[in-house]
Structures are given as structure tokens and as C-alpha cells.
Amino acid sequence: MAATIINGKKVSNEIKEELKIKVDALKAKGITPGLAAVLIGEDPASATYVRSKAKACEKIGVYSEVIRRSADITAEELISIIEDLNGREEIDGILVQSPLPKHIDEQAMTLLIDPKKDVDGFHPFNVGMTLIGQPTFQSCTPYGIMELLRRYEIDPSGKEVVILGRSNIVGKPMGAMLVQKAKGANATVTTAHSRTKGFPEVCRRADILIAAIGQPEFVKGDWIKDAAVVIDVGINRVEDASKEKGYRLCGDVDFAECEKKASFITPVPGGVGPMTIAMLLTNTVKSAQRRLLL
Numbered sequence: 601m602a603a604t605i606i607n608g609k610k611v612s613n614e615i616k617e618e619l620k621i622k623v624d625a626l627k628a629k630g631i632t633p634g635l636a637a638v639l640i641g642e643d644p645a646s647a648t649y650v651r652s653k654a655k656a657c658e659k660i661g662v663y664s665e666v667i668r669r670s671a672d673i674t675a676e677e678l679i680s681i682i683e684d685l686n687g688r689e690e691i692d693g694i695l696v697q698s699p700l701p702k703h704i705d706e707q708a709m710t711l712l713i714d715p716k717k718d719v720d721g722f723h724p725f726n727v728g729m730t731l732i733g734q735p736t737f738q739s740c741t742p743y744g745i746m747e748l749l750r751r752y753e754i755d756p757s758g759k760e761v762v763i764l765g766r767s768n769i770v771g772k773p774m775g776a777m778l779v780q781k782a783k784g785a786n787a788t789v790t791t792a793h794s795r796t797k798g799f800p801e802v803c804r805r806a807d808i809l810i811a812a813i814g815q816p817e818f819v820k821g822d823w824i825k826d827a828a829v830v831i832d833v834g835i836n837r838v839e840d841a842s843k844e845k846g847y848r849l850c851g852d853v854d855f856a857e858c859e860k861k862a863s864f865i866t867p868v869p870g871g872v873g874p875m876t877i878a879m880l881l882t883n884t885v886k887s888a889q890r891r892l893l894l
């Protein structure tokens with residue numbers, strides 16, 4: 601069976617169109633949603649991500665501000681940038697692009713962001729609210745995956761979901777979202793990680809397999825159940841001399857092999873990646889809507 605390719609690019613564009621209508625309605629009431637991104641250092645991948653986020657904001661009429669500083673910034677300077685953004689009324693969302701230079705404590709910076717402006721959904725308050733199933737800013741990548749499942753009418757209820765990876769921004773919140781007693785969730789969740797024994801057998805249990813481990817083409821075709829739903833969160837650069845840039849992008853899943861067995865599969869690029877930005881914008885617009893109540 602050839603799989604249906606889940607088109608994250610198309611869904612993310614639909615979400616952006618829906619958001620633009622909400623942004624226009626806010627603007628009619630004198631509110632322009634605003635997102636500030638803080639980019640520290642010269643990491644090219646981070647610079648690309650921040651540029652994409654800023655471009656996406658402009659596309660739907662959200663004010664975007666990028667604050668760039670060199671990698672030798674002091675913790676005190678970064679703290680003062682965050683505190684300033686916390687206090688600015690026209691800024692509804694704040695994101696500090698990771699990774700940060702080694703001498704800065706990333707978790708400490710996350711804690712300083714006002715949870716009401718934490719549109720990444722990384723602050724422990726928002727992570728905790730996600731865990732107990734309360735409305736909050738949810739971490740954008742797993743939130744985007746929930747949205748893809750919903751829009752493709754893939755109901756996780758009663759299904760075996762295997763998540764590969766236990767990161768704080770994908771694996772753990774993904775499990776928390778899927779296990780909720782709620783419409784679009786109710787899954788039986790297994791989280792596998794570097795200490796898990798027998799990856800192939802664990803993966804074969806999955807009706808829905810979500811790979812977020814950062815290992816290029818790690819999941820092989822014979823690791824997946826017939827007609828499984830395969831969600832690939834990985835974005836890996838692998839050397840490829842035939843490409844102009846000298847590399848190609850691939851996911852954590854061997855797409856060519858898994859596509860033959862899966863019922864649904866996300867491609868890389870164009871699957872989960874664009875959804876992360878769409879959900880960041882969703883959170884930013886939601887944050888701006890709260891200004892209506894002030």
C-alpha cells in the first residue's frame with residue numbers, strides 16, 4: 601500500500617490564512633500582534649529558522665522584531681533584553697532561539713520569559729499546564745503534530761503510539777498531549793529513548809510512530825507495522841556532493857522504505873517543519889487576543 605503523504609506545507613498555509621483573518625480582526629480593534637525573536641551568535645541553522653519565523657509573521661500581518669547579539673553576550677545583557685520584552689505591551693510573544701552559547705544557562709533564560717508571552721511553550725508553567733490538560737501555550741512542534749493528525753482525521757484514541765525521543769520540547773510534551781483524556785487524544789503512549797532496548801520491536805507495536813531523535817534515516821521499513829501512521833520530526837543535514845549546497849535534508853525515518861508500508865507519512869522537508877512555525881503564529885495570535893480583555 602502506498603502511503604498518503606501528509607502535506608504539512610499545505611496545512612500550515614491553511615492555518616496561516618485562518619490566522620490572517622484573526623489578525624485583521626485584531627487590527628480593526630487597534631491591536632497588532634507582535635512577536636520578538638532573540639538570536640544570539642552566528643549559528644546558520646538558527647539564523648535560517650529565525651528568518652523563516654519573521655517572514656511568516658510578515659505574511660499574516662504580525663509585527664516581528666529580531667534582536668541579534670553576538671555570542672559573547674553576558675547573561676546580564678540577555679536577562680535585560682528578556683525583561684524589557686516582558687514589559688513591552690506591543691510584544692505578545694517572545695522566543696529566545698536555542699541553542700544559546702555554552703556560558704548562558706538556557707533553562708534559566710526560559711524561566712525569565714513571562715509565561716503569558718512564552719509562545720514557544722517552553723516555560724515550566726506552560727509545560728505543566730500541558731501535562732494536566734489545561735489550555736495554555738503548547739510546545740509548537742508537538743502541537744503542530746496534533747493539528748496534523750486532527751486535520752487528516754487520524755484519531756489516536758485507543759491507538760498504540762510510540763514516540764522515539766524524550767526531549768523537553770518534543771518527546772515529553774508529545775506524550776503528555778496524546779495521553780490526555782480529550783478528543784483527538786486518548787492514546788496509549790510509549791516513549792522510547794537512548795536506553796530503550798529493542799527499538800525495532802518497540803516500533804513495530806506502533807499504530808502511530810513519531811520519530812524525534814535526530815538520527816538520519818534511523819527508522820527502517822521493517823520496523824513499522826503495516827498501515828502505521830509515521831510522523832517524522834527529524835531535520836538532519838547529510839553530506840551529498842551531488843547537491844549545490846553539499847548536503848541534503850532528511851528525517852529520522854527512512855522515507856523510501858517506510859512509505860511502502862505506512863498508511864500516512866510525513867515527508868522531510870514539508871511535513872512537521874512548517875507546522876512548528878504555524879503553531880508559533882497560532883500561539884502569538886492567541887496571546888494578542890488576550891489584549892482585548894485588558
Ligand code: GUN
Nearest residue numbers: 695696697698699720740
Ligand atoms: N531551536 C530549535 N527549535 C526551536 C524552537 O522551536 N524554538 C526556539 N526558541 N528555539 C529552537
